[in-house]
Amino acid sequence: xxxxxxxxxxxxxxxxxxxxxxxxxxxxxxxxxxxxxxxxxxxxxxxxxxxxxxxxxxxxxxxxxxxxxxxxxxxxxxxxxxxxxxxxxxxxxxxxxxxxxxxxxxxxxxxxxxxxxxxxxxxxxxxxxxxxxxxxxxxxxxxxxxxxxxxxxxxxxxxxxxxxxxxxxxxxxxxxxxxxxxxxxxxxxxxxxxxxxxxxxxxxxxxxxxxxxxx
Amino acid sequence: xxxxxxxxxxxxxxxxxxxxxxxxxxxxxxxxxxxxxxxxxxxxxxxxxxxxxxxxxxxxxxxxxxxxxxxxxxxxxxxxxxxxxxxxxxxxxxxxxxxxxxxxxxxxxxxxxxxxxxxxxxxxxxxxxxxxxxxxxxxxxxxxxxxxxxxxxxxxxxxxxxxxxxxxxxxxxxxxxxxxxxxxxxxxxxxxxxxxxxxxxxxxxxxxxxxxxxx
Numbered sequence: 001x002x003x004x005x006x007x008x009x010x011x012x013x014x015x016x017x018x019x020x021x022x023x024x025x026x027x028x029x030x031x032x033x034x035x036x037x038x039x040x041x042x043x044x045x046x047x048x049x050x051x052x053x054x055x056x057x058x059x060x061x062x063x064x065x066x067x068x069x070x071x072x073x074x075x076x077x078x079x080x081x082x083x084x085x086x087x088x089x090x091x092x093x094x095x096x097x098x099x100x101x102x103x104x105x106x107x108x109x110x111x112x113x114x115x116x117x118x119x120x121x122x123x124x125x126x127x128x129x130x131x132x133x134x135x136x137x138x139x140x141x142x143x144x145x146x147x148x149x150x151x152x153x154x155x156x157x158x159x160x161x162x163x164x165x166x167x168x169x170x171x172x173x174x175x176x177x178x179x180x181x182x183x184x185x186x187x188x189x190x191x192x193x194x195x196x197x198x199x200x201x202x203x204x205x206x207x208x209x210x211x212x213x214x215x
Numbered sequence: 216x217x218x219x220x221x222x223x224x225x226x227x228x229x230x231x232x233x234x235x236x237x238x239x240x241x242x243x244x245x246x247x248x249x250x251x252x253x254x255x256x257x258x259x260x261x262x263x264x265x266x267x268x269x270x271x272x273x274x275x276x277x278x279x280x281x282x283x284x285x286x287x288x289x290x291x292x293x294x295x296x297x298x299x300x301x302x303x304x305x306x307x308x309x310x311x312x313x314x315x316x317x318x319x320x321x322x323x324x325x326x327x328x329x330x331x332x333x334x335x336x337x338x339x340x341x342x343x344x345x346x347x348x349x350x351x352x353x354x355x356x357x358x359x360x361x362x363x364x365x366x367x368x369x370x371x372x373x374x375x376x377x378x379x380x381x382x383x384x385x386x387x388x389x390x391x392x393x394x395x396x397x398x399x400x401x402x403x404x405x406x407x408x409x410x411x412x413x414x415x416x417x418x419x420x421x422x423x424x425x426x427x428x429x430x
Contacts, residue, residue, distance in 0.1 A: 019426045023419040027378070027401050050403030087425045094421070105320030106417075115418040117425075132349075155428045156421070163242070180424035182417070186242050188265030196427035198420045202321075202397070203330040204238040205413045206309070206371070209395035210302040210332075211234045212411035213370045 098161030163187035313376030364391035378402035
């Protein structure tokens with residue numbers, strides 16, 4: 001397989017949209033497996049994922065040729081290959097910065113763990129403020145952020161600070177070794193090329209919908 | 216102005232990405248206003264929003280010509296025009312369906328209200344289950360969903376149900392008159408052309424980052 005030819009770290013250059021679709025395929029495959037289905041055609045998997053089957057075949061071609069003509073894909077093998085590629089086959093440590101309303105909500109959300117992301121610790125300027133009892137992670141003062149990230153080899157961070165503080169926190173995270181940031185702060189972050197930022201702005205998503213519902 | 220020529224409901228056809236950028240511009244403009252700045256050049260606003268200034272000028276051209284050469288844009292006027300276009304100049308009623316971990320977290324999140332979206336009520340199959348005390352909205356059984364949406368002229372919904380239930384709930388929402396859905400369920404929804412779905416999948420965003428941090 002193309003992906004393994006040069007060892008684990010020589011990953012193929014896959015566009016971001018393809019990586020998103022691989023996540024969707026995985027969820028469809030897991031549902032198939034839960035229903036006792038062990039092989040799937042590209043047409044059936046494409047249908048379940050809401051894409052056209054040439055798109056699916058193109059996306060899976062990054063793994064090299066492994067589907068059997070007339071038989072389709074091995075469900076378990078494909079799940080494993082995608083997990084290996086995405087790096088979700090092992091627990092990924094994450095820190096969360098900014099424990100306000102949204103940060104608190106995300107800390108008490110159990111969905112991340114289920115997907116293999118462990119939010120180890122959170123950081124806030126008011127680290128000792130009284131919070132929701134369902135938050136079980138330790139909350140540290142901001143001064144400990146850089147050291148903690150470096151010490152624990154954390155590469156991913158969830159950012160929920162106010163927009164005016166976001167860039168400063170990002171600089172600190174990047175200096176400490178973080179290369180992936182899920183940004184909930186409604187602002188544009190400047191990062192070096194090797195750092196990836198995924199922006200999730202729920203208010204902006206709602207505003208966007210608000211425009212389209214008035215058409 | 217092009218936008219008002221045909222009355223409020225004859226909105227120009229604006230691409231989704233442009234609508235997203237308008238939301239970003241609004242936030243930058245609000246920060247300028249808070250700092251006592253009342254006019255801004257396209258270069259300065261573009262810089263604050265992290266876009267190139269030809270892009271900004273193209274985006275704002277949907278409003279017709281209103282910047283004054285050499286003086287720039289009137290900050291307050293531009294905020295008002297964008298709010299009018301996005302429909303955020305009045306409170307937008309929203310329902311939330313599926314009050315599990317994530318739904319509960321979103322109900323207790325105060326950020327939506329601040330942006331002009333009022334989550335009026337929530338719906339769940341287990342509507343009378345004990346929940347977080349910070350949730351102040353009423354939680355109704357699923358049977359009341361369609362009637363409530365129609366009765367209260369709700370056009371927007373936040374969907375946090377399990378993926379296997381999502382399509383059925385969406386059909387009901389659409390039948391009752393919802394035309395904008397913010398979907399947190401990790402699945403692909405089928406909707407008529409006039410309905411807009413914005414997918415927000417936090418686990419998928421994390422998985423996506425997980426791939427890129429390993430490059």
